[in-house]
Amino acid sequence: MLLCSLVAIIPLLYSVDAEQSLSANGKVLELDESNFDLAISAFDFILVDFYAPWCGHCKRLSPQLDEAAPTLSSLKEPIVIAKVNADKFTRLARKYDIDGFPTLKVFMHGVPVEYKGPRKADLLVRYLKKFVAPDVSVLDSDSAISNFVEASGPHFPIFIGFGLNESMISKLAEKYKKKAWFSVAKDFSEDIMVSYDFDKVPALVSLHPSYNEQSIFYGPFEVEFLEDFIKQNLFPLVLPINQDTLKTLKDDERKIVLTFVEDETEESSKKIIKLLKAAASANRDLVFGYVGIKQWEDFTETFEANKKTPLPKMVIWDGDEEYFSVIGSERIDEEDQATQISRFLEGYKEGKTIKKRISGPSFLGFINSLIGIRTVYMIVFIVAVVMIIQTINKDDEEPPGVGTREQGDNASSSVSEAESKEYRSGEKED
Structure with a gap:
């Protein structure tokens, strides 16, 4: 009877100890399979860094997280x-579809959202x-308007509704919260109207601070x-295309x-x-983007654009496997x-186009980044198995002692080399 009571108490004691150790004390918590779920349920907002010890990007990110942790944990709503x-x-890793390192996810009331923002401590905060x-x-x-814009920073677009009722945009604000800042200004001066370049209310102003762009919407104010x-x-009107913006x-x-x-900088x-x-x-029905061959040659080559291509060159891309060249x-x-x-x-709108499929040898690297490293591991494993089977078959066909060690070593080194390459390709850029 006593033994049963002790057995029942031990998990409770462990749970209490684990919960006490998971406090928002300004330090980065080390989680594992025993305390992960407890941490997700204990904190309303928690940023989790899924890392690998051998990953170079992870090692560079770690001190940035250490620096940001105290500030974030001291917020009115701690992170x-x-x-x-x-x-x-x-x-x-499997449960949360981790296919590269480091992967950052924000758990908001237990719901994970992939973090795609900056990774330097001050910007991350x-x-x-x-x-x-x-x-x-x-x-x-x-002053509240100015403080809001300054505090929002340059990484998200900002929407300010002047003379708008909060209820008019609340549902859309909730829907697009992860992508933009939303506010309504109840009281403001004519100086603000001049500053934000609108001459009547209601008006919804959008700002892209990092691109110095602004747009104004006067209605109709229907959803x-x-x-x-x-x-x-x-x-922004024209988006620089890179790994993050893509x-x-x-x-x-x-x-x-x-x-x-x-070169984008020329x-x-x-x-x-x-x-x-x-x-x-x-042409707001289209998204406009640009990319420099010098900045991302692997991507541009998939559209047959390289250093030998007459530039600038324009195409229409469907965001997937097909793109269109406009005749002439x-x-x-x-x-x-x-x-x-x-x-x-x-020419594009008149249908004077030639449909093409993305191609080029470097497209394999681009695809690898989209399909995930675990899929690549599976491919490497299958190739390795085929190579081993072929080696065994050759061993059966040839006289004993003739070339078997050399062939076995070659197969082993090939697998090892492939695996090491895939580990490296699994790292995510900072």
């Missing part, structure tokens, strides 16, 4: 930072504050039209006008980007580029 060795605790902010902030003065305006302004496009159903340049590229912005403002607009010449961009868009 706790934790980490899990996903290479060791594979059950957790500002970015994460969004997750504990109200869906719609109510602003009652000019359908409001949502169209919000969706169209979640991105992820943000996956939920957008619009076709993407892709412009390839040699003056000639900046000139064409400016012209693309003018075209984008008149394969490239943009140096002179009168605005007219050529207009001609390209007119």
